[in-house]
Amino acid sequence: MSPGEIYEFKNYKFEYVKPEIKEDEHKVMMKAHFNVYKEDKLLGQLSPAKYFYFASEQPSTEVDMHHEAFLDLYLVLGALDENTAKGDFRIMLNPLISSVWIGGIIMVCGILVVLIPRSKKHVQLALWIFLMLGALSPQPLWAAGASEDPFSYLKTDDPALIHLKEVTEKYFCECGDCVRTDLKTCTCGFSQKERAKIFGMMQSGMSDDGIEQALLNEYGPKVYAIPPRKGFFEWSYRGVYILGAAALVAGFVVVGYLIKHVKKEVLVASNQNVSNEDSDYEKKLMNELKDF
Numbered sequence: 001m002s003p004g005e006i007y008e009f010k011n012y013k014f015e016y017v018k019p020e021i022k023e024d025e026h027k028v029m030m031k032a033h034f035n036v037y038k039e040d041k042l043l044g045q046l047s048p049a050k051y052f053y054f055a056s057e058q059p060s061t062e063v064d065m066h067h068e069a070f071l072d073l074y075l076v077l078g079a080l081d082e083n084t085a086k087g088d089f090r091i092m093l094n095p096l097i098s099s100v101w102i103g104g105i106i107m108v109c110g111i112l113v114v115l116i117p118r119s120k121k122h123v124q125l126a127l128w129i130f131l132m133l134g135a136l137s138p139q140p141l142w143a144a145g146a147s148e149d150p151f152s153y154l155k156t157d158d159p160a161l162i163h164l165k166e167v168t169e170k171y172f173c174e175c176g177d178c179v180r181t182d183l184k185t186c187t188c189g190f191s192q193k194e195r196a197k198i199f200g201m202m203q204s205g206m207s208d209d210g211i212e213q214a215l216l217n218e219y220g221p222k223v224y225a226i227p228p229r230k231g232f233f234e235w236s237y238r239g240v241y242i243l244g245a246a247a248l249v250a251g252f253v254v255v256g257y258l259i260k261h262v263k264k265e266v267l268v269a270s271n272q273n274v275s276n277e278d279s280d281y282e283k284k285l286m287n288e289l290k291d292f
Helices: 098-115 120-136 159-168 189-203 208-219 231-291
Strands: 006-009 012-023 027-038 041-046 049-053 058-062 064-067 071-080 087-095
Touching (some): 006 087, 012 071, 012 087, 049 071, 058 071, 071 189, 159 189, 189 208
Antiparallel strands (some): 012 027, 027 041, 027 049, 049 058, 064 071, 071 087
């Protein structure tokens, strides 16, 4: 998006007002200012930011949020061009976040009700409280979240679109700013170029194995978001089953040894008890014979 552009998402509008770039002795701060509207009514301003620290040479993403009764709206800055002021942003709607707090309140109320001494009157009061809280609790309105479709620049009826999504979900975005986000869902400028590059490979007739090898040569094994079932990774998959089978066999061996060892100890102890009983009986018999 460029300054002045408006992006519509659900029934919200996001107006990109201006960027802000500052630098001090510790970091470079990149911030974007947005006006957020809901059905043409101004809700407020959001200013997502990204900090680049000189000491650690690591970026830090600062998400800005607008909270409503039944949903939270998040705005994330992906990348910002210092020359053109164009930026890549991610929008997320997470409904029913407040239900977590409502659930906590219900749990606390339930604990307090349980601690009350039981009587018919108190039970009726507890039932009334639970019914009221249940009536006030919100119900799910839509899915757990929503975000901008990174494939919006392609035609939805393009048969290659499904194939492109299947391929890009296997690899991570390697821009350095995204935190282990796969190319299918990442919205930064680098990931858009990578998707376009992969799409070009597909259009040229390159196979999935060829695309995999090209990305592997460029970025190394760290590019894998979903490890392939071949080579070293195949043996890793098999190793899990081999270790599981070995652990199962070892468990049977240990249990068998313990059972055998315990049986042996019980048998020895039993024989000792029998010997002691026989010895006592013989002594008693000899004493009676002497008295006789």
